[in-house]
Amino acid sequence: MRALLVEDDEMIGSSLSQALEGAGWSVDWVRDGALAQSALADGGYTCALLDLGLPRQDGAEVLRRARERGDATPVLVLTARGSLDDRVLVLDLGADDYLLKPFEFRELLARMRAIVRRRDGAAHSVIGNTALQLDLTTREVLVDGQREALTQREFALLHALLERPGAILSREQLENRIYGWGEEVTSNAVDVLIHGMRRKLGPDAIRNVRGLGWRVPSR
Numbered sequence: 001m002r003a004l005l006v007e008d009d010e011m012i013g014s015s016l017s018q019a020l021e022g023a024g025w026s027v028d029w030v031r032d033g034a035l036a037q038s039a040l041a042d043g044g045y046t047c048a049l050l051d052l053g054l055p056r057q058d059g060a061e062v063l064r065r066a067r068e069r070g071d072a073t074p075v076l077v078l079t080a081r082g083s084l085d086d087r088v089l090v091l092d093l094g095a096d097d098y099l100l101k102p103f104e105f106r107e108l109l110a111r112m113r114a115i116v117r118r119r120d121g122a123a124h125s126v127i128g129n130t131a132l133q134l135d136l137t138t139r140e141v142l143v144d145g146q147r148e149a150l151t152q153r154e155f156a157l158l159h160a161l162l163e164r165p166g167a168i169l170s171r172e173q174l175e176n177r178i179y180g181w182g183e184e185v186t187s188n189a190v191d192v193l194i195h196g197m198r199r200k201l202g203p204d205a206i207r208n209v210r211g212l213g214w215r216v217p218s219r
Contacts, residue, residue, distance in 0.1 A: 001046040001156045002026040002177055003112070006036040006062070007078070008054050012101075016049070019105050024139060024152040026180035033057025040066050040073060044176030046159070047074040047112055047119075052081055052090070060090055067094035074115040078103070113137060128162045129219050132205055143201050153178050154197055157190070158216075161206065166218030168209050190214075 003020060007013040008031045017027045028045075030036050032055040040048065040062070052059035063075060077090045080101045087098050096115040099108060113125060113136050125137040133142040139155050140147045150158065160169060160177040171190050178193075179185050194206050194214060206214050 001116075001159055002028070002044060002180060004036070004039050004045045004048040004073075005029045006031075006033070006039075006048065006050045006054065006059065008032060008051065023109060024155060026152075026156065026178065026183070028181045031055070033059060033062045036062045037065060040071055041069075043071075043073075044173075045073050046156075046177070047076060047096075047116055049108075049112075050075050050077050050095075052077060052079040052086070060093060063090060063093045063095060072119070074119045076108075076111055076115055078108075127159075129165045129217055132162070132201065132216060134158055134162050141201065143205070148200055153193055154200075157193055158197070158206075161214065161216045165216050168213045168215045170213040173213070 034056040074096045077095045077098045156178045
């Protein structure tokens with residue numbers, strides 16, 4: 001899964017990027033509000049972590065503009081601003097959650113999972129269809145009741161497909177969800193990944209729609 005981290009503090013941004021990547025996320029890190037606007041407009045993020053006190057454009061303004069243009073990316077605000085007015089402001093602007101600095105990394109991950117679940121319309125941490133389910137907490141796939149471990153990129157690809165069972169996702173859409181900035185992506189990277197997952201999950205788990213992309217069955 002791919003996250004946008006908007007944080008101008010070098011130490012916090014670096015440590016968070018490393019920790020999130022260690023937890024299986026692809027992370028794009030920007031340090032000011034203008035770059036955050038551009039990154040969100042490009043899309044493809046599972047969620048965004050947004051500081052408020054940013055150079056060039058305040059985080060609240062980034063959030064306001066994103067929601068005004070219809071951007072539904074789940075946003076978790078991370079800030080040292082703890083007043084009631086600040087919390088009410090960003091929640092009314094469309095933030096999905098709010099976490100005060102300093103915080104425990106485990107809580108951050110749990111809140112990220114929660115806002116992604118709500119975006120997916122799921123009340124718990126398992127999404128999918130009757131034959132294929134993805135556990136967002138353990139990062140495992142359940143195939144006919146049996147658990148299988150997934151690599152980081154396998155998890156990101158399957159999460160993108162299982163968010164909307166039955167919908168066709170193109171190669172570009174899947175690449176945007178799997179890979180972060182600066183990662184080298186070969187022309188057949190998605191094909192190779194899906195081929196390996198079919199061997200693990202079964203030949204009909206992920207279906208090709210010729211010329212359009214891939215999908216998982218809706219039921």
